[in-house]
Amino acid sequence: METALVIAIVVIVAGFVGWTVFHQQLLSTRAYLMREALRNKDFSFHMPTNGLLQGERDMQKLLNDLGHEIQKQVDQNEVESWQKLTRVLTHEIMNDVTPISSICQSLMKRPELQNTSTGEGLKAIAATSDHLISFVDSYRKLAQLQKPQKTIFDILKTIEEIASVYSDITFDIDAPQGAMINADTNLMRHVITNIVKNAHEAGATKIGLRYQEKDNHTTLLISNNGQPISSVNAGEIFTPFFTTKSTGSGIGLSLSRQIIVSQGGRLVLRKKAEPNYGVTFEIILPQ
Amino acid sequence: MAKYKSILAVDDNKAILTALQFCLEGTFEKIITLEQPDNILTLLAQEEVEAILLDMNFSLGLNTGQDGIFWLQVLKRKHPNIPIILLTAYADVQLAVRGLKNGAADFVVKPWDNDELLRKIKDAIDKSNEVAPLEEVEANHLQKAVDKTHGNLSQAAEMLGISRQTLYNKLKK
Numbered sequence: 001m002e003t004a005l006v007i008a009i010v011v012i013v014a015g016f017v018g019w020t021v022f023h024q025q026l027l028s029t030r031a032y033l034m035r036e037a038l039r040n041k042d043f044s045f046h047m048p049t050n051g052l053l054q055g056e057r058d059m060q061k062l063l064n065d066l067g068h069e070i071q072k073q074v075d076q077n078e079v080e081s082w083q084k085l086t087r088v089l090t091h092e093i094m095n096d097v098t099p100i101s102s103i104c105q106s107l108m109k110r111p112e113l114q115n116t117s118t119g120e121g122l123k124a125i126a127a128t129s130d131h132l133i134s135f136v137d138s139y140r141k142l143a144q145l146q147k148p149q150k151t152i153f154d155i156l157k158t159i160e161e162i163a164s165v166y167s168d169i170t171f172d173i174d175a176p177q178g179a180m181i182n183a184d185t186n187l188m189r190h191v192i193t194n195i196v197k198n199a200h201e202a203g204a205t206k207i208g209l210r211y212q213e214k215d216n217h218t219t220l221l222i223s224n225n226g227q228p229i230s231s232v233n234a235g236e237i238f239t240p241f242f243t244t245k246s247t248g249s250g251i252g253l254s255l256s257r258q259i260i261v262s263q264g265g266r267l268v269l270r271k272k273a274e275p276n277y278g279v280t281f282e283i284i285l286p287q
Numbered sequence: 288m289a290k291y292k293s294i295l296a297v298d299d300n301k302a303i304l305t306a307l308q309f310c311l312e313g314t315f316e317k318i319i320t321l322e323q324p325d326n327i328l329t330l331l332a333q334e335e336v337e338a339i340l341l342d343m344n345f346s347l348g349l350n351t352g353q354d355g356i357f358w359l360q361v362l363k364r365k366h367p368n369i370p371i372i373l374l375t376a377y378a379d380v381q382l383a384v385r386g387l388k389n390g391a392a393d394f395v396v397k398p399w400d401n402d403e404l405l406r407k408i409k410d411a412i413d414k415s416n417e418v419a420p421l422e423e424v425e426a427n428h429l430q431k432a433v434d435k436t437h438g439n440l441s442q443a444a445e446m447l448g449i450s451r452q453t454l455y456n457k458l459k460k
Contacts, residue, residue, distance in 0.1 A: 090376070091344075091376045091377065092376075094376040094397050094398060095300055095303070095376045095397060096300075096302075097397075097398050098300075098302075098303055098306060098376075098397040098398040098399070099300070099302035099303050099305060099306035101398045102303075102306035102307075102309070102310055102398065102399065102401055103305065103306045103309050105310075105400070105401045106306070106309035106310050106401060107309070129398075133398055137378070140377070140378050
C-alpha cells in the first residue's frame with residue numbers, strides 16, 4: 001500500500017516537474033521570438049496569450065503594449081526630426097531665393113534690357129527661382145501641420161466621396177455598415193486621397209479597402225493592383241523629398257505619415273500585399 | 288508721380304537689403320538699410336521715415352520670430368505712427384496673427400512679388416496718413432455707444448460722460 005502511494009506521489013511530482021519544464025521552454029521560445037523581432041527593429045509584438053497562466057498573460061499583454069508604444073515613439077521621433085530639418089531648410093532656402101527672385105524682377109523691368117540676351121538670361125534665372133520657390137513652398141506645409149481635431153465619423157462616406165472622383169478605378173470595400181474611426185475628417189481625407197492618387201498614378205484599376213477593429217485600434221488596409229513598390233524604394237517612400245515621379249515633389253507620403261502619427265497612429269507599407277493586390281498600405285489609429 | 292520720401296529696411300541678409308533697394312528705388316527718394324536692429328532707435332531719432340520693413344528673425348538658428356516681435360513692440364511704443372511691415376520666410380498663420388495683434392500694418396512672406404510688396408507698403412503709408420475728420424470719428428463713437436446699450440440713450444449718455452440731452456442733440460444732427 002505504501003509503495004503504491006509513494007509511486008503515485010513520484011508520478012504526480014514528475015508530471016508536475018515535466019509540465020513546468022515544458023511550460024518554461026514555451027516561455028523561453030516566446031522570449032526568443034520577441035528578441036528576433038527586436039533584432040529586425042520590429043517593436044510591434046502581437047503575441048497571442050493562449051496557453052499562459054494569468055500572471056504570464058498580463059506580462060505578455062504588457063510587452064505587446066510596450067512594443068507598440070516604442071514603435072509609436074520611434075515613428076514620432078522620425079517625423080519630428082524631419083519637421084525640424086524641413087523648417088530650418090525651408091527658412092534658409094526661402095531667405096536666399098528671395099534676393100535672386102526679387103532682383104531679377106527689378107532688373108527685368110529695365111527698358112534697356114528688353115529683348116536683349118541679358119534680358120533672356122534674367123528670365124531664365126527668374127523662371128528657375130520660381131520653380132524652386134513652389135517646390136519649397138509645398139514643404140512649408142510639412143512644417144506647419146495644425147493640431148488634428150478628432151471626431152468619430154463614418155469613414156465609408158469619406159471613401160465614397162474620394163472614389164467618386166476616380167471613376168476609372170473599381171473600389172472593393174470590405175467593412176461593416178457604419179464603420180467609424182476616431183480622427184480628423186479633413187486630414188484623413190487628405191491621407192486617403194494621397195494614397196488613392198498614388199495608386200492611380202501607378203496604373204491601378206482596382207483598389208481594395210479592408211476595415212478591422214482589434215485591441216483598441218482601428219486598422220484600414222488600402223490595397224491596389226498597380227505597379228508594386230520595389231524593396232529598394234520601400235524604405236524611402238516616407239522620406240521627405242523622395243519621389244519616383246518626374247513631376248513629383250516627394251511630399252505626399254511623408255506628409256500623410258506625419259498626419260497619422262500626429263493622431264497617435266501609424267502608416268506603414270505592408271511587406272506583403274493583400275491577396276490579388278500588388279501594394280497594401282496600413283493605417284492604424286487608436287479608437 | 289511724386290515719390291514717397293523715405294523708408295527704413297531692417298534685415299540681417301545683405302542680399303535682401305540690396306534686393307529691396309532695387310525694388311524700392313523707383314518709389315522712394317531715400318532708402319535706409321540696417322543689418323542689425325540694435326541701432327534702430329538711434330537712427331529714428333535722427334531720420335524721419337514713412338515706413339519700416341522689419342525682418343522677423345535676426346539670428347541664425349533662432350527661427351521662432353521672437354526677435355522680430357520684440358523689436359516690433361519697441362518700435363510701436365516709441366514711434367506709434369510709423370507703419371511697420373513684417374518680412375518673414377515662414378508662411379505661418381500664427382506668426383502673422385501675432386504680428387498683426389502687436390501692431391504690424393501688414394505681413395509679407397519671403398520670397399515676395401515686387402509689385403505686391405510695393406502695393407502693401409504704399410497702402411500702409413497712405414492709411415496711416417489718413418486723418419479722419421473729427422465729426423466722423425465722433426458720429427461713429429456715438430453710434431457704438433448707442434448700439435452697446437441697445438438704444439437706451441440715458442445709459443449711453445452716462446457711459447459717454449455727457450448729458451442725455453446733449454447726446455440726443457448730437458444724434459439728431
